[in-house]
Amino acid sequence: MKTFWLNWVRVAAVASIAVSWTAPGFAQEPLPSWNDTAPKRAIVAFVERVTNQVSPDFVPPAERIATFDNDGTLWAEQPIYFQLVFALDRVKALAPEHPEWQDKEPFTSLLKGDLKGALAGGEPAIFQIMTVTHSGMTTDQFEKIVSDWVATARHPKSGKLYTEMVYQPMLELLAYLRANGFKTYIVSGGDVEFMRVWTEQAYGILPEQLVGSTIKTQFELRDSTPVLMRLPEVDFIDDKVGKPVGIHKFIGRRPLLAFGNSDGDQQMLQWTAAGRGLRFMGLVHHTDAEREWAYDRQSHIGQLDKALDEANARDWTVVNMKSDWKTLFPPAAGR
Amino acid sequence: MKTFWLNWVRVAAVASIAVSWTAPGFAQEPLPSWNDTAPKRAIVAFVERVTNQVSPDFVPPAERIATFDNDGTLWAEQPIYFQLVFALDRVKALAPEHPEWQDKEPFTSLLKGDLKGALAGGEPAIFQIMTVTHSGMTTDQFEKIVSDWVATARHPKSGKLYTEMVYQPMLELLAYLRANGFKTYIVSGGDVEFMRVWTEQAYGILPEQLVGSTIKTQFELRDSTPVLMRLPEVDFIDDKVGKPVGIHKFIGRRPLLAFGNSDGDQQMLQWTAAGRGLRFMGLVHHTDAEREWAYDRQSHIGQLDKALDEANARDWTVVNMKSDWKTLFPPAAGR
Numbered sequence: 001m002k003t004f005w006l007n008w009v010r011v012a013a014v015a016s017i018a019v020s021w022t023a024p025g026f027a028q029e030p031l032p033s034w035n036d037t038a039p040k041r042a043i044v045a046f047v048e049r050v051t052n053q054v055s056p057d058f059v060p061p062a063e064r065i066a067t068f069d070n071d072g073t074l075w076a077e078q079p080i081y082f083q084l085v086f087a088l089d090r091v092k093a094l095a096p097e098h099p100e101w102q103d104k105e106p107f108t109s110l111l112k113g114d115l116k117g118a119l120a121g122g123e124p125a126i127f128q129i130m131t132v133t134h135s136g137m138t139t140d141q142f143e144k145i146v147s148d149w150v151a152t153a154r155h156p157k158s159g160k161l162y163t164e165m166v167y168q169p170m171l172e173l174l175a176y177l178r179a180n181g182f183k184t185y186i187v188s189g190g191d192v193e194f195m196r197v198w199t200e201q202a203y204g205i206l207p208e209q210l211v212g213s214t215i216k217t218q219f220e221l222r223d224s225t226p227v228l229m230r231l232p233e234v235d236f237i238d239d240k241v242g243k244p245v246g247i248h249k250f251i252g253r254r255p256l257l258a259f260g261n262s263d264g265d266q267q268m269l270q271w272t273a274a275g276r277g278l279r280f281m282g283l284v285h286h287t288d289a290e291r292e293w294a295y296d297r298q299s300h301i302g303q304l305d306k307a308l309d310e311a312n313a314r315d316w317t318v319v320n321m322k323s324d325w326k327t328l329f330p331p332a333a334g335r
Numbered sequence: 336m337k338t339f340w341l342n343w344v345r346v347a348a349v350a351s352i353a354v355s356w357t358a359p360g361f362a363q364e365p366l367p368s369w370n371d372t373a374p375k376r377a378i379v380a381f382v383e384r385v386t387n388q389v390s391p392d393f394v395p396p397a398e399r400i401a402t403f404d405n406d407g408t409l410w411a412e413q414p415i416y417f418q419l420v421f422a423l424d425r426v427k428a429l430a431p432e433h434p435e436w437q438d439k440e441p442f443t444s445l446l447k448g449d450l451k452g453a454l455a456g457g458e459p460a461i462f463q464i465m466t467v468t469h470s471g472m473t474t475d476q477f478e479k480i481v482s483d484w485v486a487t488a489r490h491p492k493s494g495k496l497y498t499e500m501v502y503q504p505m506l507e508l509l510a511y512l513r514a515n516g517f518k519t520y521i522v523s524g525g526d527v528e529f530m531r532v533w534t535e536q537a538y539g540i541l542p543e544q545l546v547g548s549t550i551k552t553q554f555e556l557r558d559s560t561p562v563l564m565r566l567p568e569v570d571f572i573d574d575k576v577g578k579p580v581g582i583h584k585f586i587g588r589r590p591l592l593a594f595g596n597s598d599g600d601q602q603m604l605q606w607t608a609a610g611r612g613l614r615f616m617g618l619v620h621h622t623d624a625e626r627e628w629a630y631d632r633q634s635h636i637g638q639l640d641k642a643l644d645e646a647n648a649r650d651w652t653v654v655n656m657k658s659d660w661k662t663l664f665p666p667a668a669g670r
Contacts, residue, residue: 062541139583183543196587206397207587208518214584219576219602226605228583235584236570241554248474248563249549249570250585252531252542267554270561 030176033169033327039282039319043173046280050256051180057278061181065253067211067268068170069260070188070195072302073284074203075166076155078293080115080301082162083190086149088115090133098132134191135215135232142230146197160332163202167284168330169319170259174203177257185255187211187247189239189264193230211250213238239264244271255279261286266307269316281316283307288322365511368504368662374617374654378508381615385591386515392613396516400588402546402603403505404595405523405530407637408619409538410501411490413628415450415636417497418525421484423450425468433467469526470550470567477565481532495667498537502619503665504654505594509538512592520590522546522582524574524599528565546585548573574599579606590614596621601642604651616651618642623657 034040049057050064071077091101091110101107106125109117119125137145155165174184184205188195192212199205214235217228238246244267247255257280258265258272269281285304286295297305311318319325369375384392385399406412426436426445436442441460444452454460472480490500509519519540523530527547534540549570552563573581579602582590592615593600593607604616620639621630631639646653654660 062535065543192584192587200397208400208585210587217580217583219579219606221605226579226602226609228579244554244561244563245552248552249527250543252527252545267561270556271554274561 031169031172033172033325035324035326037320037324039317039324042317043176043280043282046257046278047177047180050278059256059277063253063256064177064180064182065185065251065255066174066177066182066257067185067187067247067251067255067259067272068174069262069265069268070186070190070199070212072261072286073167073259073265074170074174074186075162076292077302078295079157081190082165083194085153085162086146086194087129087133089149089153090145091129094132131232134194135230137230138227139193139217139230140227142193143197146194150198158329160329163198164332165329166202167325168327169325170284171203171330173259174205178204182257183209185209185211185247185251187238187243187258187268189213189237189242191215192238211238211243211246213242241267243268247271258282259284260307262302262304263307264302266310269307269311273314273316281311281314282319283311283316284319285321287320288325288328290322291328292321294322366504366507368507368660370659370661372655372659374652374659377652378511378615378617381592381613382512382515385613394591394612398588398591399512399515399517400520400586400590401509401512401517401592402520402522402582402586402590402594402607403509404597404600404603405521405525405534405547407596407621408502408594408600409505409509409521410497411627412637413630414492416525417500418529420488420497421481421529422464422468424484424488425480426464429467466567469529470565472565473562474528474552474565475562477528478532481529485533493664495664498533499667500664501537502660503662504660505619506538506665508594509540513539517592518544520544520546520582520586522573522578522593522603524548524572524577526550527573546573546578546581548577576602578603582606593617594619595642597637597639598642599637601645604642604646608649608651616646616649617654618646618651619654620656622655623660623663625657626663627656629657 030044031040049055050059052058068074071081075082088110091107095101095111098107101111106118106121106129150161150163154161158165177184186195186199186205186209190212192210192214195210195212196207199210200207216231216233216235218231220227220229236242236246243265247268254275255272258268259282260268261284265283272279273281283304285308286293286302288294295302296308297303308318321328365379366375384390385394387393403409406416410417423445426442430436430446433442436446441453441456441464485496485498488497489495490497493500512519521530521534521540521544523546525547527545527549530545530547531542534545535542551566551568551570553566555562555564571577571581578600582603589610590607593603594617595603596619600618607614608616618639620643621628621637623629630637631643643653656663
């Protein structure tokens with residue numbers, strides 16, 4: 001995962017932004033949190049065409065595969081990818097067992113709260129952080145660790161659980177697609193085992209419908225009990241050119257609809273667009289500095305530059321978060 | 336795939352066996368091609384317990400994952416794995432484009448029909464055969480090649496299409512499980528892209544419900560059109576200890592029921608058995624030299640030795656093909 005995590009190194013400043021949340025309505029129409037603008041119309045028109053049995057664009061349900069990037073597409077990704085927050089939190093949690101970290105970078109800086117200093121070590125520093133936090137345990141142990149973190153960790157700006165920072169309009173889109181016979185998949189650069197723990201509850205996406213980056217695991221018998229050990233070794237990076245590879249390997253069908261938000265999704269959208277017949281390619285454009293964050297071409301997180309040019313040139317759907325979405329996040333449960 | 340294909344080297348003699356086919360009846364009971372013996376009773380009892388909402392063994396539908404080995408479990412595998420037959424046929428088809436093969440082993444022997452001589456080259460010979468037949472083309476091209484082969488190639492002994500050499504009792508088991516809310520998966524050492532072409536039609540198993548060995552693929556733009564090139568490089572071997580790894584990577588859930596037929600399936604069954612609550616572990620034992628083949632501990636194809644011992648010791652279900660199955664193969668369509 002060294003390559004994938006490289007751009008985390010470039011993360012420096014933490015954005016300080018006032019985020020406000022708006023509760024969605026309970027309309028019966030599809031996509032109630034979407035304004036009645038071009039993206040919503042394009043989505044509804046597309047779904048109606050591919051599901052209408054007398055339409056020349058009809059697609060049988062088995063072929064209705066929809067793939068979604070996760071970070072920045074289904075949930076927020078600022079000021080740093082949430083999986084990196086998890087890793088940093090784990091370093092703090094593990095510190096008492098590692099007195100040697102007091103004098104060993106990147107841990108020394110991290111434990112002082114100096115993220116920038118820690119990441120100054122570049123790729124090897126990131127790799128060390130990811131290795132100690134993501135490997136060396138069984139898959140069951142890792143699941144428990146992620147599960148505990150997801151249940152308690154809160155975003156520094158919003159104070160919400162991370163799983164409350166999922167985009168309400170995208171939840172509605174997932175539900176709308178499933179109601180129309182689509183199978184919804186995540187295709188993310190994130191660690192597939194990190195995501196699996198919470199995506200069913202957060203998105204209604206089943207564990208077997210995740211494509212993501214993987215580290216190697218090894219089957220071992222411990223006192224006759226089989227376990228899978230997570231090894232400090234990259235298996236597959238599901239980002240950029242890796243996304244079509246991952247889709248083909250895990251799903252074996254080309255998506256009918258694909259949604260992303262960054263240049264890391266460009267090849268997934270190209271792969272989708274190259275399929276026969278009608279296809280839908282969408283990008284979430286983070287334009288909403290007031291309710292969330294505004295970033296694109298210059299951002300170190302979720303950079304959207306080349307993919308935006310291609311989307312504009314090829315008339316793919318670009319969601320302007322500020323003007324196309326009525327609300328961003330679901331109401332916090334019971335708070 | 337070198338390791339995986341190694342045991343193909345050991346294949347020497349081609350069994351010469353008279354195979355007879357019996358058409359199944361059209362009973363309404365589940366599993367009509369199964370005799371009313373212990374395996375059928377165990378399967379039905381298991382399914383009833385995990386699907387009965389008032390049973391302490393009840394399992395929600397989302398967790399009803401069933402995994403099946405392919406070669407020797409869902410379709411036959413003698414006298415040599417059918418994917419190897421495909422590779423050998425492809426060598427013959429490609430020979431006109433490769434005049435140099437006239438003087439280059441293992442191709443020289445192969446083209447003379449001397450399989451044993453060709454495989455005398457051991458692992459490197461197998462690797463050469465697999466490389467020239469399974470890589471160097473796009474995934475779309477490979478799909479077409481496999482599709483054409485599957486539609487026309489016939490088994491040397493039965494004269495049937497290979498997809499007609501699927502086991503009727505297992506087709507019924509797959510259908511029975513799906514009717515009871517199970518998701519049915521293949522977890523095979525075979526190349527996942529070789530299988531994907533025909534498993535939906537043959538078994539009703541969707542392309543996205545296959546776990547198998549993979550070779551690396553690479554995303555490329557050709558005149559702006561994206562393709563995935565199949566590279567001559569092993570990505571993942573889904574056999575033995577690889578099966579639990581593949582299950583966890585691709586499905587992310589532990590099977591509730593798993594069926595295999597060889598030592599290559601032992602770890603998958605161990606992994607299944609180690610899950611909480613009631614689980615079902617099954618092995619197909621090839622005992623039917625008359626209707627098919629009889630082989631186990633000494634066989635170079637589908638060796639069943641250690642897994643049989645463990646199955647007996649742990650009271651896993653072992654299907655005696657000869658006495659537990661009324662019929663083996665479905666009636667040939669329109670012949």
